[in-house]
Amino acid sequence: MPLRVRLTLWYGSALALVLIIFSVVLYAITARNLRDAVDQSLEETATTAVRSLEERGFLPLIDEEELLSQFPELARIDKFFQIFSPSGTITIRSPNIKQHEVPLSRTALETTFTGRTIFESAKYPNEPQLRLISVPIIYRGNLLYIVQVGTSMESIEETLHRFLILLIVAMPIALAVSLAAGWFLAGRALRPVDAITLAAQRIAAGDLSQRLTMSTAPDEIGRLAGTFNDMIGRLDTSFRQIRQFTSDASHELRTPLTVMKGETELVLRRPRPLEDYQSVLESNLEEIDRMARIVDELLFLSRADMGEVKMESLPVALESLVEDIHRQATLLGQDRNIEVVLGTVMPAVVQGDELRLRELLLNLVENAVKYSHPGGKVEIALVTNGQHTSLSVTDQGIGIAPADHARIFDRFFRTDDARAHTKKGTGLGLAICSWIVESHRGRIDVKSDVGHGSTFTVTLPLAPRSA
Numbered sequence: 001m002p003l004r005v006r007l008t009l010w011y012g013s014a015l016a017l018v019l020i021i022f023s024v025v026l027y028a029i030t031a032r033n034l035r036d037a038v039d040q041s042l043e044e045t046a047t048t049a050v051r052s053l054e055e056r057g058f059l060p061l062i063d064e065e066e067l068l069s070q071f072p073e074l075a076r077i078d079k080f081f082q083i084f085s086p087s088g089t090i091t092i093r094s095p096n097i098k099q100h101e102v103p104l105s106r107t108a109l110e111t112t113f114t115g116r117t118i119f120e121s122a123k124y125p126n127e128p129q130l131r132l133i134s135v136p137i138i139y140r141g142n143l144l145y146i147v148q149v150g151t152s153m154e155s156i157e158e159t160l161h162r163f164l165i166l167l168i169v170a171m172p173i174a175l176a177v178s179l180a181a182g183w184f185l186a187g188r189a190l191r192p193v194d195a196i197t198l199a200a201q202r203i204a205a206g207d208l209s210q211r212l213t214m215s216t217a218p219d220e221i222g223r224l225a226g227t228f229n230d231m232i233g234r235l236d237t238s239f240r241q242i243r244q245f246t247s248d249a250s251h252e253l254r255t256p257l258t259v260m261k262g263e264t265e266l267v268l269r270r271p272r273p274l275e276d277y278q279s280v281l282e283s284n285l286e287e288i289d290r291m292a293r294i295v296d297e298l299l300f301l302s303r304a305d306m307g308e309v310k311m312e313s314l315p316v317a318l319e320s321l322v323e324d325i326h327r328q329a330t331l332l333g334q335d336r337n338i339e340v341v342l343g344t345v346m347p348a349v350v351q352g353d354e355l356r357l358r359e360l361l362l363n364l365v366e367n368a369v370k371y372s373h374p375g376g377k378v379e380i381a382l383v384t385n386g387q388h389t390s391l392s393v394t395d396q397g398i399g400i401a402p403a404d405h406a407r408i409f410d411r412f413f414r415t416d417d418a419r420a421h422t423k424k425g426t427g428l429g430l431a432i433c434s435w436i437v438e439s440h441r442g443r444i445d446v447k448s449d450v451g452h453g454s455t456f457t458v459t460l461p462l463a464p465r466s467a
């Protein structure tokens with residue numbers, strides 16, 4: 001069932017319930033008030049009658065003319081009155097009650113006998129209800145008369161009946177009008193949802209450049225549209241990255257393949273001395289090594305993406321790691337006369353995976369050596385500060401343009417300067433580094449001056465001391 005229908009139905013049911021309760025209460029209160037008013041008026045008339053009788057010294061009235069001249073208000077057609085003797089027989093009654101007898105009920109007789117006033121309702125067939133008040137007149141402890149005043153409830157019953165009809169007719173009309181209004185409002189409120197659905201369909205059809213052009217009001221719909229747009233934005237970016245990544249990866253793998261194919265074809269064109277074959281095979285082995293490395297790294301990264309790479313979480317003493325890597329890097333730098341030195345090295349223990357941390361540091365130092373000029377200097381330092389330790393690798397090499405600072409951590413990204421500087425490298429090293437740093441809840445930052453050198457700083461939280 002569409003939301004709009006459901007909303008309207010819910011709203012309609014709630015409203016109908018409210019209307020019914022409201023009408024019932026209103027009807028009950030009105031009926032009660034009208035009946036109370038009748039009782040009050042009966043009581044007033046009875047009081048007047050009793051007072052007049054008192055003024056006459058409680059003498060019974062003789063005839064109707066006298067009666068009516070005594071109690072002019074009794075002449076009003078809507079009320080009649082009777083006076084009973086203590087035994088319950090009628091002494092006098094007003095003329096407008098001639099049609100039939102209205103005897104004093106047993107309850108009325110008993111109640112008035114104890115000196116109390118009583119209200120009663122009486123019903124005769126084919127006639128409107130009667131309302132009666134019976135008042136005892138007591139003189140010196142003796143019941144002298146019982147005065148009864150009565151009135152027909154006809155007009156009140158009619159009023160209530162008309163009111164009931166009004167309610168019964170008005171209620172469905174009110175309900176219908178509000179349902180129509182509810183239907184209209186629900187439609188209006190849900191219109192942006194339809195727009196979102198349409199846009200989502202277009203996006204699902206493959207057009208990730210689509211965005212919702214809704215109001216950016218901070219209401220529910222605005223927030224939904226905003227969230228939706230953010231989500232599409234992120235999807236768009238990651239799809240772009242995946243496409244870029246695939247094309248980069250194919251490209252990186254095709255280059256060595258092309259080289260190998262070319263060399264192999266060339267050497268097979270005619271018979272050659274053994275050394276030629278040997279040198280081609282050697283060169284091919286190099287390319288195969290290179291491809292194997294790329295494939296290994298890609299495999300590692302994709303397993304890391306899927307959360308399948310297990311990380312140890314053990315205390316690792318970084319200072320000894322730094323000293324180890326320093327020895328390795330010294331060998332690396334020897335060929336090109338690059339000096340690798342240790343700066344400040346403070347003791348620092350972090351919680352993590354020693355092999356990964358070693359790989360991280362080695363990647364950074366390799367980069368520093370690789371992108372240094374011959375005769376340059378690379379410095380490794382380890383500084384502890386409060387809860388954190390900073391591991392930095394500084395070189396005096398080619399540097400990185402500020403615009404590329406964020407992109408060097410992307411897979412396969414290499415700066416043009418780097419490509420011009422050396423053919424070696426695939427651009428996966430820093431992507432792996434940044435993953436390792438992230439899974440150690442750390443941060444990696446780069447500061448660099450083009451042509452003057454770079455500093456890569458890894459900040460890691462120290463292991464809790466108690467461990």
Ligand SMILES: Nc1ncnc2c1ncn2[C@@H]1O[C@H](COP(=O)(O)OP(=O)(O)OP(=O)(O)O)[C@@H](O)[C@H]1O
Nearest residue numbers: 367368371399408414415418425426427428429430
């Ligand atoms: N110390 C550095 N000095 C200058 N540029 C650097 C330095 N370290 C990294 N870069 C830049 O960042 C890019 C990415 O580095 P990354 O280590 O990911 O790849 P790579 O060194 O080119 O290849 P490899 O996958 O073999 O490490 C490099 O190509 C280079 O442009």
Ligand SMILES: [Mg+2]
Nearest residue numbers: 363367429430
């Ligand atoms: Mg590298």
